[in-house]
Amino acid sequence: MxxxxxxxxxxxxxxxxxxxxxxxxxxxxxxxxxxxxSFKTSTEISLSQSFWPQHWTIDNYKNLFTNGSFDIYVKNTLIITAASFIGLFLNAMAGYGFAKFDFKGRKFLFMAVLATMMIPGQVTMIPVYLILNQMQLTNTLLGIILPGLVGAFGIFLFRQFMSNIPDSIVEAARLDGAGEWYIFFHLILPISKPVLAVQGILTFIGGWNAFLWPLIIANDQKYYTLSVGLQLLQGQHTSDYGLQMAGSSFMVIPIIIIFIIFQKYILQGFNIQMDK
CATH class of the missing domain: 1.20.5 (Single alpha-helices involved in coiled-coils or other helix-helix interfaces)
Incomplete structure (x- = not known):
């Protein structure tokens, strides 16, 4: 049996x-x-039924940077993505504060942060745009970066994870004379590697795929991101399918590589969150 x-x-x-x-x-x-x-010519894509390229070519990728402005878009996207990781640590600091510090109004403030998750981002775009316009930050990279530095979901994720770190560990470090900055960077963050991996890849994807806000805040092509540039490319080269495929591949492949590298920590982080 x-x-x-x-x-x-x-x-x-x-x-x-x-x-x-x-x-x-x-x-x-x-x-x-x-x-x-992306390694085919536009003619081959249109006429050939073959899945594999008959005549391999890298001209599509060359044209992205020679005839287009993809070098500018890549630079802007990398700057925005790198700045987003500064926001990642700001979210971690806020989550640590809500998890391990007892201060007046903590619960109310945390609930207020969570309440912002119910407000669609599109609703706040006009007020944020007007504020940045008054600060003369429209049509700048800083204006693109600032609104996305801190997010309620990131704070919530870190707070939930760090709440399960025993208080005795933090108290023991304080008794040994460790400062709060030392505790955060040398104790809390190493323990939080799973949630850092989860939030890190979400941050990377958000920065790499930034489209709507850069399109709204920037009216100069030199501040466009890859997503905006790809949309512009599709409008300018509607029949050049090989060029469009190269641009799309250039956007998708880095995300796949990042996921493959960090999938162990990502899956571990999501499992921990589900267990809680």
Whole structure:
């Protein structure tokens, strides 16, 4: 009886594995086709039925930077993404404060922070734009960066994780004479690697894919991000499919690489949050 149940269990696992493999391949297929098409000419994409390129070429990627302004878009996107990681540490500091410091109005302030998660970002865009306009920060990289530095979800994520770090560890460090900055950077952050990985990849994706706010705040092409530049590319080269595929691949591949590198910590971080 036990042997029969084990055989059924093995067969079930094999079937589940086969189904997941097929579904995974179907999910990857459009991205694989996009990547391979970026090495084709526009004529081959339009006329050829072949999945693989018949004549490999990297001219599409060369044209992105020679005929377009992708070098400017990449620079702006990297600056915005790097600045977003400063916001990551600000979120971590705020989450640590809510988790481990007892101050007047803490619960009310935390609830107010959570309440902002229910307000769509599109609702606050006009007020934020008017404020930045008064500060003369419209059409600047700083104006693009500032509104996204701190977010309620990031603060909530860090607060939930850090609340489960034993208070005895923090108190022991304080008794040993460690300062709050030392405790945060040398004790709390190393323990928080899983949630840092989760929030880190979300921060990277948010910065790398920034589109709507840069489009609104910037009216000069020299401040456009990759997403805005890709949309502009599609408008200017509607029939150059190879160039569009190269631009899309250039945006997607870094995110995939980041996920592959940090997937262990990302999955671990999400599992910890689900367990809580």
């Amino acid at each position: 036990d042997t029969g149940m084990q055989d059924i269990s093995k067969i079930s696992k094999v079937l589940i594995g086969v189904v997941l493999t097929i579904l995974g391949f179907l999910m990857i297929l459009p991205f694989l086709w996009m990547f391979l098409s």
